[in-house]
Amino acid sequence: MADEATSTPDNATGDAPTGSERPEGSAEASSAVAAGDATEPGTTAEPIEAEAPPEPNPVHDELLALLKSAGFNGDAILETADAHGGLVVRVANAQWRRAAEVAKEHLACDYLSFISGIDWQPAPREGDEAGGDTSSPVQPTEMTFGAAGSAGRFQVFAHVQSTSKKWGLTFKSDVDDADPRVESWVPVYSGADWHERECWEMYGFTFDGHPGLRHLYLPFEFEGHPLRKDYPLLARVVKPWPGLVDVEPMPGEPDTDAPSEAATEAET
Amino acid sequence: MTAPTHASARSEGPGWVPQPGVSEPSVGMNVELDTGDMVLNLGPQHPATHGTLRLVIRLDGERVLTADPVIGYMHRGYEKLTEFRTYPQVTTLINRIDWLSSFANEVPFMDAAERLMGIEAPPRAQWIRTTLTELSRIATFLLFLGEMGLQVGALTPAFYGFRDREHVLNLIEAATGGRFHPNFNRIGGLKDDLPWGWIAETRATMKIVLDACDQFEDLVLGNEIFGARTRGIGIIPSDVGTAYGVSGSNLRASGVDWDLRRDARPYLAYPDLDFKVWTHPDGDSYSRYWVRLQETREAARMVLQCLEGMPAGPIMAKVPRIIKVPEGEVWVETENPLGQMAYYVVSKGATGPFRVKIRSASFSNVSILPWLLQGVFVPDVITILASLYFILGDIDR
Numbered sequence: 052m053a054d055e056a057t058s059t060p061d062n063a064t065g066d067a068p069t070g071s072e073r074p075e076g077s078a079e080a081s082s083a084v085a086a087g088d089a090t091e092p093g094t095t096a097e098p099i100e101a102e103a104p105p106e107p108n109p110v111h112d113e114l115l116a117l118l119k120s121a122g123f124n125g126d127a128i129l130e131t132a133d134a135h136g137g138l139v140v141r142v143a144n145a146q147w148r149r150a151a152e153v154a155k156e157h158l159a160c161d162y163l164s165f166i167s168g169i170d171w172q173p174a175p176r177e178g179d180e181a182g183g184d185t186s187s188p189v190q191p192t193e194m195t196f197g198a199a200g201s202a203g204r205f206q207v208f209a210h211v212q213s214t215s216k217k218w219g220l221t222f223k224s225d226v227d228d229a230d231p232r233v234e235s236w237v238p239v240y241s242g243a244d245w246h247e248r249e250c251w252e253m254y255g256f257t258f259d260g261h262p263g264l265r266h267l268y269l270p271f272e273f274e275g276h277p278l279r280k281d282y283p284l285l286a287r288v289v290k291p292w293p294g295l296v297d298v299e300p301m302p303g304e305p306d307t308d309a310p311s312e313a314a315t316e317a318e319t
Numbered sequence: 320m321t322a323p324t325h326a327s328a329r330s331e332g333p334g335w336v337p338q339p340g341v342s343e344p345s346v347g348m349n350v351e352l353d354t355g356d357m358v359l360n361l362g363p364q365h366p367a368t369h370g371t372l373r374l375v376i377r378l379d380g381e382r383v384l385t386a387d388p389v390i391g392y393m394h395r396g397y398e399k400l401t402e403f404r405t406y407p408q409v410t411t412l413i414n415r416i417d418w419l420s421s422f423a424n425e426v427p428f429m430d431a432a433e434r435l436m437g438i439e440a441p442p443r444a445q446w447i448r449t450t451l452t453e454l455s456r457i458a459t460f461l462l463f464l465g466e467m468g469l470q471v472g473a474l475t476p477a478f479y480g481f482r483d484r485e486h487v488l489n490l491i492e493a494a495t496g497g498r499f500h501p502n503f504n505r506i507g508g509l510k511d512d513l514p515w516g517w518i519a520e521t522r523a524t525m526k527i528v529l530d531a532c533d534q535f536e537d538l539v540l541g542n543e544i545f546g547a548r549t550r551g552i553g554i555i556p557s558d559v560g561t562a563y564g565v566s567g568s569n570l571r572a573s574g575v576d577w578d579l580r581r582d583a584r585p586y587l588a589y590p591d592l593d594f595k596v597w598t599h600p601d602g603d604s605y606s607r608y609w610v611r612l613q614e615t616r617e618a619a620r621m622v623l624q625c626l627e628g629m630p631a632g633p634i635m636a637k638v639p640r641i642i643k644v645p646e647g648e649v650w651v652e653t654e655n656p657l658g659q660m661a662y663y664v665v666s667k668g669a670t671g672p673f674r675v676k677i678r679s680a681s682f683s684n685v686s687i688l689p690w691l692l693q694g695v696f697v698p699d700v701i702t703i704l705a706s707l708y709f710i711l712g713d714i715d716r
Contacts, residue, residue, distance in 0.1 A: 135434050135649040136584060161561040162577075164652075164661065165678045174402070187403045188671025197648045197665050210650060210663070210678070214561055214570070214577040221650060221663070242563035245686040253398075268391035268715065277399055284403050 110218050111138045114158060121157035123149065129225075132198035138220040141199035147224045148234035148260075151211070155239055160211040160219065163240035166247055168226075168254035169206045171196055174280040187287070204228050207256055209236070209246075226256055235260040253278035356384070361700070363392050370711025372685070376692070376700065383700060386692035388685060393715040401675040406432050406506060406642050409672065414500040416660075416679055417713040419462060420455035422491065423655045425504040428675075430586055431651040431664040432506045433636075435644045442588075443632045444508040449588040450521070450625040451494065451503070452653075453618040457528055458487040459656035460615040463708050464535045467608055470705035471548040476539050483531040486524045493517055506642055508635035518626050528619045535612055540605075549604040553691055553703035556602060563690070564683030567658025569707060572610040573602035579654035586653060592624050604706035611708070643670055657681050657713055681713035 111133060118124060118140070127146040132139045142150045154160040173192050194204070202225040212219030226233050235258035236243035247258040248267040255276040258264060266273060275282055335343050362373035371392035377384040397416065401409050413428050414421040426448055433439060440448070465480015488498045494513055495501035503510050539545050555565060557573040570577060578596040580589040597613040599606035644666040652661035658680025665674040684707050692700055 135647060137650040139648075161558065162566075163562065163564045163683075164659065165564070165663075165676060165683075167663075167676045169665065169674055188405050188669045190669045190671070190673055191667050195646075195667065197646075208663075208676075210661075214575050217577070217582040240562045240564075241559070241690065242565075242683055242686055245682065266391075268394040270391075277396065280402075284399060287403060 108133060108136070108138070114138055114218065114220055115140075117158050118153060121153045123153045123157075130199045132200075134198040134221070139198040139223060140220055141201075141223045141225075144224050144226060144233060147207070147222075148236060148239065150222050150224075151209075151236045151239040154211045154220070154222070158211075158218075158220075159213040159216045162212040162214050162219075163236070163242045163246075164210040164212055164219070166207065166209040166236060166243055166250060168250050168256055168278070169197075169201075169208060170204060170254065170278065170280045171201055171206065172204045172280045199223055201225055205231050205254065205256070207233050207250065211240075231256040233258060237261055252276070255279070359697070363389075369709065372709075372711060372714065374688070374692075374700070376697075378697065381696045383692050383695050383697065386689055386700070388688050390685070390714050393711050395716065397716045398675060398677055401672055401677075403671070405670045406644060406672065409675070410502055410504060411500075413677070414502055415712055416677065416716055417459075417655065417657055417681070417710045418499055419459045419710055420452075420656045421497075421500050422495070422503060423452045423455045423653070424660060425502075426452055426587065427651045427653040427660055428662050428664070429504045429506055430653070431649050431662050432642070432644055434649050434651065435647050435664065435666050436506070436638075436642075437645075438507050438636050438638060440508045440636055441633045442630045443512075444634045444636075446588045446625055446629045447494075447509055447513060447634065448504070449592070450622055450629075451491065451501070452587065453622045453625070454487055454491055454521075456618045456656045457615055457622070458484050458491065460611050460618070461487065461528070461531065463611055464532075464539065464608070464615065467705045467708075468539050468545065470701050471545060473539065473542070473545065476535065479531065479534060479538070483527060486527050490517070490521055490524055493520070505635065505638075507638035508633070512634050518629070521622065522626055525619045525623050529616060532612060532616045532619070540609060540612065546605060548698075548702055549608065549706065550601075552604045552699045553695065553706060554602045555687065555691060559690065560602070560687070563687040565658070565687055566680050566683065567654065567656070568610045568614060569607055569658065569684055571596065571598045572606040574598050574600040579652055579659060583652050583654070586651075588625065588628075591628065592621050594621050594624075604702050607706040607708070641670065643668065644672070652678070655680060657708065657710060658684060677716050679713045679716055681709035681711075682716070685709050685714050 111131075115131065115138075118128065123146070127143055127149070128140060129143060130141045132141075140150070171194055173190055173194060201223070205226045205228060206223050207226055208221055208223040210219060210221045224233060231254065233256060235247055237247065237258075238260065244262070245267060247256075247261050248264060250256050251258060251261075251264045252266050252269050252273070253276055265271070269277070337343070357378045359376045359378050360373065361376055363371040365372075373389040373392065375387045375389060377386075395415075397412050400412055404412065409428060410425055413424045416424050429440075461480050461484040463480075465477040465484075468474075468476030468480075491501060492498045494517055495503035495510075497503070555569065555573045557570070557575045560570050560573045561575065565573075576596060576598050580594070581596055594617050597610050597617065599610050646666055646668040648663065648665040650661065650663050652659055654660075659678065660680055661678040663674075663676035663678070664672050667673040688703075688707075691703060695703065
């Protein structure tokens with residue numbers, strides 16, 4: 052649903068650039084929302100869902116026009132989206148640092164809010180098959196991508212804002228599954244240092260040009276990347292969610308509920 | 320021949336006799352002491368750190384060469400935990416991010432879920448949320464106004480701060496049932512309406528708060544020693560502050576006129592309230608204290624406005640029993656007592672979020688420390704830490 056208002060960066064001027072329409076990413080994003088139509092810019096006037104604002108956002112148009120006038124368009128911008136009023140711009144991996152430079156110099160975005168990552172791969176379902184924890188919310192099992200799409204599993208995303216113009220936008224960029232790597236923003240925003248260290252330890256993304264990628268939160272000898280979806284929440288693995296203890300077998304009934312037995316044992 | 324050591328020279332013989340070609344061994348009496356590179360470990364347990372922040376400081380005499388904050392002693396992995404919780408369960412977690420103003424933490428997350436679901440809390444709920452958010456701000460800042468005095472050596476303000484904060488915490492407790500962790504917000508509104516007599520009580524308490532602000536102004540800001548300890552200490556230029564993501568009062572004390580209550584997408588009842596955004600051009604520890612003092616006053620005035628304009632009506636929107644949030648993603652930011660608190664929530668249509676990026680204010684506010692502490696004196700380190708005013712739960716999440 053975040054994709055209804057999908058437009059190309061050149062929406063404001065109507066000059067269709069090359070590479071702004073990514074059939075793969077758009078198709079996946081559309082199938083995910085079952086409502087998005089990432090067709091021609093300017094033809095998205097027909098709202099599919101009532102809650103999606105069909106009118107163009109003037110601030111977004113201004114931001115995109117500024118990006119274009121700074122020469123940041125064409126191959127640099129893969130897709131844009133309106134995520135509930137927030138502008139999301141997906142840039143090419145090689146243009147990641149330039150996106151920050153352009154945002155700081157031409158969009159007056161002097162304020163770095165955060166840099167982080169997303170792992171779009173669904174977490175392995177432990178509930179039904181493994182017979183363990185069933186208390187967690189069940190997420191869809193197929194991989195879908197959010198606003199502005201993605202080419203693969205990993206994305207880095209960041210939010211920058213302007214304290215003078217009072218606007219802001221979110222940048223996203225795809226990173227490779229096998230060798231997740233992107234340029235560092237530290238030369239542009241000094242505050243990127245800690246955010247990138249956190250992202251490095253949590254997702255395993257390498258930020259080229261960062262002055263020192265070392266652990267921020269986790270112990271120095273820690274192995275693994277906890278925020279990746281295939282990294283289990285160990286607390287739930289070693290001990291089932293305490294709420295499960297409530298489901299105890301009635302006296303006299305055969306005890307067939309293995310998880311609750313395990314839970315009772317763990318409780319005592 | 321070998322030169323005798325000082326001890327043996329004294330005990331064994333007649334003492335050192337000058338000899339050609341041999342210099343007398345030095346015993347280190349009038350030598351210049353080497354002051355470089357002493358490593359001072361501040362924390363993890365230190366009163367100025369409000370928790371467990373550790374600073375590894377390399378000193379040259381009294382002067383700081385480098386300061387490296389070591390964080391993570393309280394890392395609880397909330398971003399991971401949210402992926403294993405339903406939306407209503409997440410509220411319990413985010414209460415404990417900034418534990419001094421827990422109510423204010425809940426608001427942006429509720430706002431994010433409501434925006435994704437396309438529902439809106441009724442006006443009365445919005446106004447009560449605004450009131451309680453501002454009360455959280457007052458409680459947080461009153462503690463700061465007292466605590467900052469304590470950190471620079473004035474014991475009395477701390478007692479006044481704690482005493483006056485208690486009045487505000489009593490109000491929050493009366494309305495929500497919890498002094499620190501209200502867990503009072505629901506997706507689509509609030510758990511309960513305000514109790515009888517609460518509005519009159521709050522009005523009386525705001526008088527106490529405004530008086531307390533006057534008292535702090537006389538007692539602390541008017542104090543010459545406090546001024547000497549804080550003026551010109553820990554100056555954050557506005558461009559450095561924004562590049563590090565410093566937000567809230569810390570940034571406004573550097574002259575940046577940016578308050579999300581006014582400048583972000585409109586939220587809660589702030590568009591209907593009349594309030595002033597205070598800034599100070601200096602950017603030093605004194606101005607951070609000054610801005611927070613003014614903002615405490617402003618918050619008390621906003622609470623009074625909220626009580627005047629509080630609309631009648633329901634406090635919960637129509638919300639399904641089992642909350643499923645449609646697919647989408649949203650960025651919601653609010654002006655919390657410590658600065659910009661924001662959530663980037665990605666939903667895949669399940670009962671729990673797929674990814675929640677928690678952007679907490681103190682994390683970025685503290686990340687400027689390596690830059691800010693360079694070249695300052697050791698006592699000023701404490702002043703700067705106190706004036707930045709961070710909460711460890713807000714750094715470590």
